[in-house]
Amino acid sequence: MSDYFVSLLIRIGIEAFVALSAYLLLLMGRMSFGQQGFFVIGAYAAGLATALYGMPLLPGVALGALVAALGGALFAGPMAAPRGLAFAAGSLAFGELVRVALLDLYFQGQVGPDLIGPAGPDGFRGIRALFTSGVSVTTYAVGIWLALGVTLLATAFFLRSRWGEALRMIGEDEEAAATVGLPVRRVKVSALAGAGGLAGLGGGLFAHYATYVEPGHADVMLGVHSLAYAFIGGLGTPLGPIIGVALDIGFLESFRFLAGYRMIIFGGLVMGLLIVRPRGLLDEVAVHRLSRFLMRGRR
């Protein structure tokens, strides 16, 4: 496999985690413009764990995800109740808050000859656990996709369980959900924590691939893109956001002749699609029809 192809696969895999996290919240009727905040929290936390405290790669990345999930739970404190525009604005503010806070975060320690750790606007360099562990980039790419596959399966299972039903109920009508007996607040806090963890997992994986994170990685465009991915692919299945990422990064960005026009095409694609299919290519109705069609064969 060419290096370019591998790097493309890694990028798709990593952004897929963020897209999945935005997707989960969309199911719950929450449009988050702040998942990039959890992404960098996961990236910084995982980087600190491995680079500064010598944790091995896997536990380090897992810890990053856990910290981001915790961040999600804390975020849920004030943000579980608001919905619609209020939630969108609040999540955007949160993402920016994280980015700006990281500009002021200095937390370096001596590791061997180097000073390692977050250094404000200069970012956090020297997250080398992947390369010192001797894992090749290709193996890492395979690992990311395995993790993504497992996450997707888990998400699909989760969404078919009562947890998924609970998310969709809240997305459709919170009062009705509460009235039929759903502990609404508990579900919302768990979902925000879970979505934070997913984005953080992507962040940890990214930090170790790039060996470097900076506050700029919490750019709002990451959040906007992850939302767009979910919308393009469709809200009917967790495969939707992955399809969205693959379409954008895999297709639009890999065609060099589109260089410079990518964002224009992407933007147009999102607009056009939202007019024709407001809930994405594979929306609930499409998935419902598809599964009914497949079930018919079995009966």
Next chain:
Amino acid sequence: MLAIEGLSKRFGGVQAVQRVDLQVRQNEILGLIGPNGSGKSTIVNLVTGVYAPTEGRVRLRARDITGWAPHRVLAAGIGRTFQSIRLFGGLTVWQNLWVARQAQAGAGRLRGWLAVDRAGMKRIEATLEFCRLLDRRDELARNLAFGEQRRLELARTLTADPEVVLLDEPAAGMNVAEIEELRDRILTLKQRGKTIVLIEHHMELVMEVAERVAVLNFGEKIAEGPPARVQDDERVREAYLGKRRD
């Protein structure tokens, strides 16, 4: 059974409900009537935990359930329907009941998560049958006709098997045949031991099924008693028709 004591709710400067006392006896059908904006739905929302009351208590049997979250109120035994239909439109008829059933089973326990809830499936089937929706079970809720949606909402409430059912204008928008069917269904529910609070504008229905009627006007209870007596009450006539001008 259900006791409302000195219940008040203020929204900013608006006194929506003012010191209302109401006793609902076990297995009775209580009609709650009043002009638009008289506070009927607010009382339902206060009892079921959608709003917290400014003052007063709500008791179910001996338990004080004032200010409980909606899911706990349901678990305690009070179910409700909404004045404007609130279904999960993207789910099928069957799923609408299934998710309700699942939500009631409690979220976190792993064993309940993995086990197939056969008793629940049976119960859903029976409820659909009761609400004459069994043949529509795989249809998306949003594709149902209006009357069917109303029936589905009732069915969804009944899956929890609440002791007390609060029906918020269940006949709104229904035709004569549908209202008759609804009447029979309400009476069957009573036979099955349910306690029912019927909030309704459709007087004929209330007068036919309710054993007692309470009347609200501007958030206050102005009359209470057997349907015939309430109908003749001067204050009730005024509330509905306005004061005599002579």
